[in-house]
Amino acid sequence: MRYAETGFNLEIDLTLGTVERVETELDLAGSYLGGQGSAAKLLWERVPPETDPFSPDNLLIFSTGLLHGTPLPACNRTVVNTFSPQTNLMSHSLFGGFFGPELKYAGYDKIVIRGKATDLVYLYINNDKVEIRDATHLRGKGCTETGDLLKKELKDQRIQVAAIGLAGENRVYMASIDHNHASAARGVGVIMGDKRLKAIAVRGTKAVNVARPAELFEMSQRIHQKMAGSSGCGDWMAVDEDDSFHHNHFAWGNARTRRPGYWNKELQDRWTNLKYDNMDRQTGCYNCPKKCRNVIKMPGQQRFGYKCFGKDTYHMAAFLELDFSYEILGIAQEYGVDSYSTPQVMAFALELLDAGILQDKDFPEMPEDVRGRFFYLLEKIVRREGIGDILADSVSQAARRIGNGAEAYDHNTTKKFEQLPIKLGKLNPAYFLMIATGEKMSITQIEGSFPQDPLPTEEQRQEFVNKWEAVPDEKFKDYFLNWKKRSDISDEATCDIVDWNEAMHYIDDSLGFCGFVSSFRGQFGGDVPYHMNNIPEAIALATGVAMDKPKLWKNFQRIRTLIRAVNVRRGLRRKDERPPEDHWAVRDEQYEQELLSKYYAFKGWNSEGIPTRQTLESLDLAYVADDLEQRGILDPADGGPR
Amino acid sequence: MNPGIGMKTVQEILVNVDKCTGCRACEMACSAFHSNPQFSSINPAKARIHVVSNELTDEYVPIFAGNHTRSGCDGRHVYTIDGKTYSECSFCRASCPTRENFIEPDSGLALKCDMCESTPPLKQPWCVEVCGEHALVYSEREVEREEPARAAPGQLEVGLQALMKQHGMEAVIARLKDIGKEK
Numbered sequence: 001m002r003y004a005e006t007g008f009n010l011e012i013d014l015t016l017g018t019v020e021r022v023e024t025e026l027d028l029a030g031s032y033l034g035g036q037g038s039a040a041k042l043l044w045e046r047v048p049p050e051t052d053p054f055s056p057d058n059l060l061i062f063s064t065g066l067l068h069g070t071p072l073p074a075c076n077r078t079v080v081n082t083f084s085p086q087t088n089l090m091s092h093s094l095f096g097g098f099f100g101p102e103l104k105y106a107g108y109d110k111i112v113i114r115g116k117a118t119d120l121v122y123l124y125i126n127n128d129k130v131e132i133r134d135a136t137h138l139r140g141k142g143c144t145e146t147g148d149l150l151k152k153e154l155k156d157q158r159i160q161v162a163a164i165g166l167a168g169e170n171r172v173y174m175a176s177i178d179h180n181h182a183s184a185a186r187g188v189g190v191i192m193g194d195k196r197l198k199a200i201a202v203r204g205t206k207a208v209n210v211a212r213p214a215e216l217f218e219m220s221q222r223i224h225q226k227m228a229g230s231s232g233c234g235d236w237m238a239v240d241e242d243d244s245f246h247h248n249h250f251a252w253g254n255a256r257t258r259r260p261g262y263w264n265k266e267l268q269d270r271w272t273n274l275k276y277d278n279m280d281r282q283t284g285c286y287n288c289p290k291k292c293r294n295v296i297k298m299p300g301q302q303r304f305g306y307k308c309f310g311k312d313t314y315h316m317a318a319f320l321e322l323d324f325s326y327e328i329l330g331i332a333q334e335y336g337v338d339s340y341s342t343p344q345v346m347a348f349a350l351e352l353l354d355a356g357i358l359q360d361k362d363f364p365e366m367p368e369d370v371r372g373r374f375f376y377l378l379e380k381i382v383r384r385e386g387i388g389d390i391l392a393d394s395v396s397q398a399a400r401r402i403g404n405g406a407e408a409y410d411h412n413t414t415k416k417f418e419q420l421p422i423k424l425g426k427l428n429p430a431y432f433l434m435i436a437t438g439e440k441m442s443i444t445q446i447e448g449s450f451p452q453d454p455l456p457t458e459e460q461r462q463e464f465v466n467k468w469e470a471v472p473d474e475k476f477k478d479y480f481l482n483w484k485k486r487s488d489i490s491d492e493a494t495c496d497i498v499d500w501n502e503a504m505h506y507i508d509d510s511l512g513f514c515g516f517v518s519s520f521r522g523q524f525g526g527d528v529p530y531h532m533n534n535i536p537e538a539i540a541l542a543t544g545v546a547m548d549k550p551k552l553w554k555n556f557q558r559i560r561t562l563i564r565a566v567n568v569r570r571g572l573r574r575k576d577e578r579p580p581e582d583h584w585a586v587r588d589e590q591y592e593q594e595l596l597s598k599y600y601a602f603k604g605w606n607s608e609g610i611p612t613r614q615t616l617e618s619l620d621l622a623y624v625a626d627d628l629e630q631r632g633i634l635d636p637a638d639g640g641p642r
Numbered sequence: 643m644n645p646g647i648g649m650k651t652v653q654e655i656l657v658n659v660d661k662c663t664g665c666r667a668c669e670m671a672c673s674a675f676h677s678n679p680q681f682s683s684i685n686p687a688k689a690r691i692h693v694v695s696n697e698l699t700d701e702y703v704p705i706f707a708g709n710h711t712r713s714g715c716d717g718r719h720v721y722t723i724d725g726k727t728y729s730e731c732s733f734c735r736a737s738c739p740t741r742e743n744f745i746e747p748d749s750g751l752a753l754k755c756d757m758c759e760s761t762p763p764l765k766q767p768w769c770v771e772v773c774g775e776h777a778l779v780y781s782e783r784e785v786e787r788e789e790p791a792r793a794a795p796g797q798l799e800v801g802l803q804a805l806m807k808q809h810g811m812e813a814v815i816a817r818l819k820d821i822g823k824e825k
Contacts, residue, residue: 069684070684071670071671071674071681071684073667098666105685105686105687144697144698145698147698148696148698156742157694157695157696158692158742180697181697204687205685205687205688205742205747206685206687206747207673207677207683207684207685207688208683208684208685209682209683210681210682210683210684213674213677213679213680213681213682213683214680214681216681217674217681221771221772224667224772224774227774228774280700281660281663281700281702282663283663283664283665283697283702284663284664284665285665286665286666286670287665287666287667287670288665288667289665289667289772289774289775290774291663291665291775295697295700297700302698303697303698303699303700305697
């Protein structure tokens, strides 16, 4: 019997219309964990690097985390991986809710989708019964609307549905895959749409078994209780009405204008009233005691849910207020577009119009007011109509298609992907490395374990480290104790900190944990319920596979290095690893490149950011080294002994 | 707890639908507790509590399994509460042929909440224990024990009484005698 995982993947070929249930190798649990880790292995093995993301040979993989379906709380984030037409690199995305655990209860660890259907279909998974069904009647339907229609059609309210909206159907690069007011962005909705897959409906009534039941349940309950009563995890932004942090410090418009001092008490009171006058409740994801999602119902409009910075992106891009975000979010979420990148694309278009690079004739019948303009652009983008067809390719690619100087307005992307609209003064070394080298594309998916800022007094720092259980090594306590000014920290410490931050995301995304109880959240207070010192035990109790901290760390390094290799094979090189040029006002090119070289060396990568043979072999990835050498990407002479 | 003569303890789970976040930790814990060996497998379909939920209509109603009924119903009643509509099934605790709730998926047998009966007894059922928002609250109260109801009349007795009411006792007896002779 397999514990924690089911041991089976579903292989779907939409071209042939075939469904296979494939048993997986047992040792995957130890080597690549589950989720994103084992998905990366499949992408490495089965999608040759020259494969166009729009090719039927591109895979779209929905993965459960290794620990989904076990009693461990807040373990529910479904991982979606494919290759993105926006970046031409591996897409990594996640959504919360109930889908992943339900898939496990149906008896599968992953759904691996290849090929393309001739017209819209949906996948219906009901335990052993798996069908590819016609979905042409769902064409143009919204994301949650599709879920609702499928539940009625299949006569089962307990089905979990992940669906694309009109944006995904029309292959908009910013399209998301939505489920239960949660969404997966960053390049996965477009591929689901390209494969003509409108939705996946899952129902599972089988058991997930665990290896050491009583101990795991006891551990789960201990963590559950810690979470429920703790302010050290979950999304505090769901309840903290003081949102001066984003509004005063992040850039508005096309990541352009900072408005320090914008926030004030009158505004806060007004927005708080708007929220609570229209909020139904706060909801949580599967088996999690936190309630991070605010569910809003504006009069006469559809319900929607948001968390975190998602409530600010539209009105900050448009220089409007919260009521505008509330107005557009419900509609945009039904169309299925990413609320982080899409507003930037719209603000970018309006900047080009102001600059005269785009003309009034490019926006026929566009309203005069900015509110009306954003709605206009949303409709154009999700339908790929007129200028919307170009904008739907995202800022970076749209800038190149438009030309005529538009490229200069593409100032907030890295690896062709829209970054958070943050424009600061002096370079922060750790953030330089994270934004430059991260392959999860958004800083929120990379940062998170080590605090963003030092504490002002020695007493405060001492107090912080005294109760800091999450550190994987005591050296991080020393780094923090001796850290007084943000940019004043050794390169050695910076490399270690970035590595730890990355590690927790790679582990979470392979096991299924939510970043708000682990990888993203430790930076705010340090008191996260899941960390390097207890996750190995959780894995061992659930799977029965022996696990300890060094082994788990090596798993992280193996998965992270494999993903680097996947992207290197598709062309990722040092030149691509640059944060937006205006991310910091004061830059030092020489220092940045020195730091980048040190970090590459720290990671065991060569000067181009390519893992060396020695590194690959130390992580049991000799097959990757062989491949990179055969392709002439790694020089055998440079990569250590054969 | 030792109720006095004529008293009994009623165990209840009080449900506050306004507080439910829809996380279904209750389902997880219920299925774990009732698995064999205990906590060895998780399967919300085997839970004796279900959260009836619909994010479009903001419906989050935890119901725990009540009695089994062999007949289904049309479930057509619609309740409107605070402007939101709920179907009859949303509040119904029965395991019935009309829906899958509270039917053990492997055996097809009905499931019923047993308040996590255990030796020694638990402080409260597991669903309540894991409900971080206290949408579920456990309560015990003492009530007077009711007199045991008289055994219900059997089908034959009901039938005979109806015939006697319609035709008179003597006519029924006479006819029964005739039938006896004919046989």
